[in-house]
Amino acid sequence: MGGWWGTASGSPRAGPVAGGTGGGDTGTGDPGTLPAPADVSWEGKGEGAGWGVGGATLSLSQSVSLSQSVSLSRSVSSQPEPGATMVVTLGYWNIRGLAHTIRLLLEHTETPYQERQYRFGPAPDFDRSEWTSEKEKLGLDFPNLPYLIDGPTKLTQSNAILRYIARKHGMVGETEEEVLRVDLLENQLVDLIGSFAQLCYSPDFEQLKPGYLEQLPGKLRELSRFLGSRPWFAGEKLTFVDFLAYDLLDLLHMFVPSCPQLQGNLGGFVQRFEALEKVSAYLRSGRCLKTPVFTHTAQWGGTKE
Template identity: 50%
Template sequence: MPMILGYWNYTDSSYEEKRYTMGDAPDVDRSQWLNEKFKLGLDFPNLPYLIDGSHKITQSNAILCYLARKNNLCGETEEERIRADIVENQVMDNRMQLIMLCYNPDFEKQKPEFLKTIPEKMKLYSEFLGKRPWFAGDKITYVDFLTYNILDQHPIFEPKCLDVFSNLKNFLAHFEVIFPLFFLVLIFVT
């Protein structure tokens, strides 16, 4: 019997899941994907992709933004949309810093300097969130998914980095109650 994943349908969107089999290492075979990759009409053929009628989208963040716009998860006011833009780009900057560290051949030498920057980063997120339940305002938006991801990754490097920021810890806990499997999905897509 196949595995079944039950989950909340937050946006009431129906979809078909398309998976490409690779096989087990070391005999990985990407031919199933490669045989189809350039036949889908994608501008930048890659996984993941989303095809919604005539809309053909690749890149995780582009897919996230498209689904957010389609499901009214971009903020309702101009102030909320501005806040979403700001935190989205802050998360991207912090993600790039993390990537540059993790893929650096001098990781161990660079890590102490990176650790010194974490308290200030968390302070800025905490101040930006303030007393709001979500980063753009009172309702969840797509940037909360992005922000959850980056806030969840930093304690891997510094386990106590959120200890003095109760609003960030509350944000993570609130998010995990609503989306309990999201953090598991992140393991496979990041």
């Protein structure tokens, strides 16, 4: 089982508290009520460090002082220590998948968070029990991945998670026009991302790919028209749908790098998005999971590049 690492104590300012990719002791507690290990504290800012801990990597975007040379893996009790600071926990497979947008939004909003990354077992079985053994124990209404636990708030459904974070930061649209554009684009992007994922997971990938590529320019032209000359899809202000749009456009660029419809205003949008300070820092950091995009069963994007 993977471990829980590096819950913050003191005054967490922003960013991931820990990004674990496996290894370590098993945390047995409720991720919403993790206590802060006494030996990890927050100190200042700055692009982070990475430590190999028990075969895993712990990456922090702030500088973190460890008062002793310690194992960061620890078992977890259900009672937080007095004064312990709760941080948001994001649970997902150790892939990009549906979590990329959430990770980007947590980074952009400087939300302190920790990750619980579940791993598949080795081939040929790709055992899922690291996740399934916890799935029903987390108090989720609709147990699934990704999940987000923020104290008493326990959410699944990736877009509900995005909206939850975005609402706290005024990133869901303000005027009626902005809200309409956010709602419309969110659902349009669900369809577009869904059809791309469906293609990539299909056993008939090679036969279906030409048809997918044939309809893609039309879909991208619609997106381009919808964006027009606005900086962001809702208008002047960045909203959570820009994170979804960025993810799709970036994936499509990885899939068909030469696609002309990904240039123009959509290309400009991607550049603007990637230039956002915290986004840019995250994308350049070692903790950004750009690949594998999908799980191992996908015909495209299922491997680490």
